[in-house]
Amino acid sequence: MSQSSDPRAVPLENGATLATPPARQYSAMVERNTGKNADILLDNEPLSTLRPVARRQALAKAREYTRALGLDPGPEPNPEAPIIASGHQPLPFHPGIMIKPVVLVKEAEAMGATPLFITVDSDEFRAENTPLPTISGERLARLDFPLFPMKTHGLYEAAPAEPVEDMLSRFEAMVGFMASSRLDQPRNALLSYTDKLRKRNLDFPDYVSRAIVMRRLWLAPAVDKFMELPVSILCQQNTFLRFATHIMADIPQFAGEYNRALDRYRKEHRLRYPANPFPNLEISGDLVQAPFWALDGGNRQKLFVKQDGECATVVTEKGEERPLGHIVEGKLAIRPKAITLSLYLRLVLCDLFIHGVGGAKYDDISDALIRNYFGAQPPELACLSATLWPDLHADDPRQEIATAEQKLRDIDQHPEKAGAGRPEIDRLAALKGELVLAIKEPGADKKTIGQRIRELNQSMATLLADDKRALEMELERLAPVEQERQVAQARDYPCFFIQTGDLIKMSASK
DSSP: OOSSSTTTOOOOTTTTTEEEGGGHHHHHHHHHHTTTTTTEEEEEEHHHHHHHHHHHHHHHHHHHHHHHTTTTOOOOOTTTTTTEEEEEEEEOOOHHHHHHHHHHHHHHHHHTTTEEEEETTSSEEEEOOOOOOOEEEEEEEEEEEEEESSSSSSEEOOOBBOOOOHHHHHHHHHHTOHHHHHHHHHHHHHHHHHHHHHEEEEEOOOOEEEEEEOHHHHHTTSSSOEEEEHHHHTTHHHHHHHHHHHHTHHHHHHHHHHHHHHHHHHHTTOSSSSSSSSSSOOOEETTTEEEEEEEETTTTEEEEEEEETTTTEEEEEEEEEEEEEHHTSSSOOOEOOOHHHHHHHHIOOOOOEOOOOOOOOHHHHHHHHHTTTTTTTOOOOOEEEHHHHHOOOOOOOHHHHHHHHHHHHHHHHHHHHHHTOOOHHHHHHHHHHHHHHHHTTTTHHHHHHHHHHHHHHHHHHHHTHHHHHHHHHHHHHHHHHHHHHHHHTTTTTTTGSHHHHHHHHHHHTO
């Protein structure tokens, strides 16, 4: 099957990688990005002086956090070295996501840069169901397995970790669903990973720390020695809070550009729904929604800004009013929306950000804001994804299905073509051909001739009824085969159904 011509389309075939641009160009991109837009003012300070402080703070916290998890953060970072970053929510990652830290660490090492992985723990935690291959009635099937059930509603950062043995028992249950010899290879990969989990201390109080360590366990030892930084920690840094208050102090202007950028994006991509990819910021009287969330215990709520002359007050969704200065003072915790997080990472924190497909697409909106609000040139970004299926053998009937479906359409729409070569069909087809010419003549009785053409089509279709039923039966036979193919070739299976080395080999040329 052909791949989309979209340069940022998700790769569909096994072993396919999307790297836009190729990783070998990262070094040149970093060189072009480094120092770009140094004269942008944030909170009355140019980026040229704000960036070093922001990076020093973030790397110190990342190093401290990574060590606290018992992970190797790598050598002490050179403060003059560029930073390459990537990130994602703390999910059971599939290979399309896992290729990002693989390439991140490899390319950072090659150019002497500092690799940093950002865990977006500021999103809402939902029950994390994991797709699981199994056998049902001798057919390959798929289950949505509740690997990380949601205990309480809230953000990732507030989600508690369940007892380790409860989690490990779920991994063992997954093995039980994969008893068939047809699933030997993904089951063996799962068993190998589960053995790693049992040998590692995973007794963390929170879900996020455990999820990060579990991701690193799958990567290690081949990919290691890099720093981890959750968004919840990044948001406590003074430089981030100054960035946030700079935007909120100028919220009417920022919100206008933000909404215009979203409106243009929807129009260009023909998106019908106003919440796709994100809703516009709300504007109601003197209240303008900020592109940040207010933290409310383990949840988040909308945050608004009210302008009163030159003073700005923040108002939570519940109606609580605070001076804007409370944010920098740490008296009101905030978390960024996706676009503002990307703006901070790209403008302030790193010299190159490696997005997945979704993030790279919505960063067209960030680019528009950088141009139209900050009056600057957007730093270049990378888009990286991959597809690597578990070793699940299944036939591919798509061409047979397409052929059968085309023949069925011909029987219904062009029976003379479908039955060509059969004397009775050819005779009726000749009569139809004469009528097709006759209906075009001036003064022709189009209604009568049209009815006669339909009768001839029906007569030919009746003669082809056995052929049609045979094709329908063939499609019925192929339907479960196609279902098996879809199960085998799904790209969202978690990485622990494949071997780490397979992904690393695939990424070697990128």
